[in-house]
Amino acid sequence: MEHRNPDLVSRRSELLATVALTRRLDIEVRQMDLDSGIDFVGIIRPEPDEELQGFLLFGVVVKGTARPLPSHLAAEKFFRAHRSKSGIIKGKYFFPVIVLLFSMNQDEGYFSWFVEPDVDTETLIQHTDLAFKPFDLRQLDQMISRIKKWYQRLSVAIAPQALLEK
Numbered sequence: 001m002e003h004r005n006p007d008l009v010s011r012r013s014e015l016l017a018t019v020a021l022t023r024r025l026d027i028e029v030r031q032m033d034l035d036s037g038i039d040f041v042g043i044i045r046p047e048p049d050e051e052l053q054g055f056l057l058f059g060v061v062v063k064g065t066a067r068p069l070p071s072h073l074a075a076e077k078f079f080r081a082h083r084s085k086s087g088i089i090k091g092k093y094f095f096p097v098i099v100l101l102f103s104m105n106q107d108e109g110y111f112s113w114f115v116e117p118d119v120d121t122e123t124l125i126q127h128t129d130l131a132f133k134p135f136d137l138r139q140l141d142q143m144i145s146r147i148k149k150w151y152q153r154l155s156v157a158i159a160p161q162a163l164l165e166k
Contacts, residue, residue, distance in 0.1 A: 013064025013102045014039060020100065020109055021060070023137055024144060029060070037061065038097065044144060056151045059097035061114060069103035075110035075132040092126065096147050099130055111135035111143065117150030122157045124150075 018029050021042055028043040044056035063082075069075045079101055097115035102108065112130035133139055 009064045009066055009104055012104060013062050016102045016107060016109060017060060017062040017100045020135060020140070024140060027144070044147060046148070052148065052152050052155060056147060057095050058147050059093060059095060059115070061097065061099045062102070063099065064102045064104060066104045068105040069101070069108050069110065072110055072132045072134060075101050076130065079130055079132065094124070096124065096150065098143065100135060101132060109135035111139050117146055122150065122154040
């Protein structure tokens with residue numbers, strides 16, 4: 001049975017997302033006030049000894065339900081059934097965007113890329129069908145590593161052109 005107070009489920013999902021993302025101390029989470037479909041902006045703060053410095057941004061869409069989501073397949077099925085209410089716009093995003101889906105039942109969290117950094121290039125892949133995975137610390141570390149590598153490739157692609165324009 002779905003909870004009768006969707007605002008409570010939504011707020012609790014946002015809190016769970018903030019807690020899950022900030023398990024890493026190099027991540028800051030900021031609420032988005034714009035009606036963009038993105039709930040939060042995650043900011044990765046590289047360590048001082050890392051080559052790439054600055055603000056490495058990624059978008060976070062947060063969804064929740066009071067229903068149990070015992071597996072990633074249940075999460076995918078739930079998301080597909082409620083996609084029209086998901087709030088994700090069909091426009092283009094120019095930075096990585098993830099979707100976090102939480103069940104209030106056991107605080108299960110699931111992760112999917114919405115706008116995924118390509119593994120080998122500086123391009124982004126926008127997904128229409130989301131493939132969810134359990135969102136644990138290992139998945140968080142993999143996600144952050146992938147975003148950092150994408151920004152590194154992007155900086156290499158952009159830097160030579162920026163130097164030529166000076």
